[in-house]
């Protein structure tokens with residue numbers, strides 16, 4: 001599918017930078033905006049730094065970092081956009097004001113998507129008086145230029161046509177979008193992550209495991225399988241020939257007891273300090289930039305290999321496949 005959208009990227013922090021780089025690599029013209037001092041220089045530097053990775057994934061013909069334009073003025077950035085990806089700070093009142101300003105300046109047919117990690121689109125579109133029907137959440141995962149998932153969520157005023165446009169757009173730029181069927185704080189994937197963080201924080205709080213042990217447990221244990229199968233298909237395979245039904249029959253009751261025993265920690269300043277200290281301890285002797293580069297290189301390998309495994313759930317399509 002070719003991409004014919006003119007894209008505005010609003011907010012160029014961690015997420016906006018990832019989106020801008022991905023859109024440029026897919027051969028789009030991108031106009032970015034951010035009011036912070038030095039934002040343009042930081043964005044251009046980050047795009048250059050990520051470009052070699054995108055080249056390995058395959059950039060579109062004619063794609064270039066030179067097709068990035070920058071303006072500090074939001075209204076100018078969105079005035080000629082057909083798709084807006086908003087990435088401002090995760091504060092509802094600020095986002096609502098941002099959406100009202102985008103609503104005033106963007107052409108009527110423009111889709112306005114928010115990267116919000118957990119805000120509900122009905123709340124985001126509340127101050128969009130002209131065209132609330134084109135507002136969706138299009139929630140990506142960091143690093144945005146590599147992780148395929150985007151959660152697309154409609155608000156009460158969003159039309160199915162806007163959701164369809166967003167789904168088609170994300171697919172065309174090589175993402176793997178899913179349509180979330182009801183708006184709910186945290187959408188789907190962040191709620192699933194929160195379920196795990198909740199117990200991880202609790203285990204650290206209770207002294208059951210150190211931060212490094214939790215990271216080891218997941219990254220060398222179930223996390224390896226989750227990236228290939230998801231948590232539920234993984235359970236099915238753990239059930240042997242009897243599959244999920246057998247698994248739930250014999251391991252369901254103990255799992256229910258574990259679920260009933262899960263902690264409900266409160267993220268107090270003391271607990272936050274314990275978690276930060278645990279991560280600092282885990283990072284001793286580690287070059288953090290190199291660690292992130294190793295993560296990205298392995299992610300690329302994994303994504304490429306997954307394309308050749310047609311039976312894995314949610315396998316990403318080869319470029320050109322629909």
Ligand SMILES: NC(=O)c1ccc[n+]([C@@H]2O[C@H](COP(=O)([O-])OP(=O)(O)OC[C@H]3O[C@@H](n4cnc5c(N)ncnc54)[C@H](O)[C@@H]3O)[C@@H](O)[C@H]2O)c1
Pocket residue numbers: 010011012013014015016033034035036039074086087088089090098115116117118139140141142
């Ligand atoms: N960091 C993550 O892992 C992650 C993942 C997925 C989604 N998100 C979501 O993406 C959004 C951005 O998060 P982030 O991590 O990039 O935050 P960030 O703090 O790195 O970036 C936010 C950017 O918004 C800019 N900004 C502030 N006011 C603005 C305005 N009026 N107009 C335009 N830009 C403005 C800031 O200058 C900053 O550059 C949030 O909604 C967040 O929930 C974050």
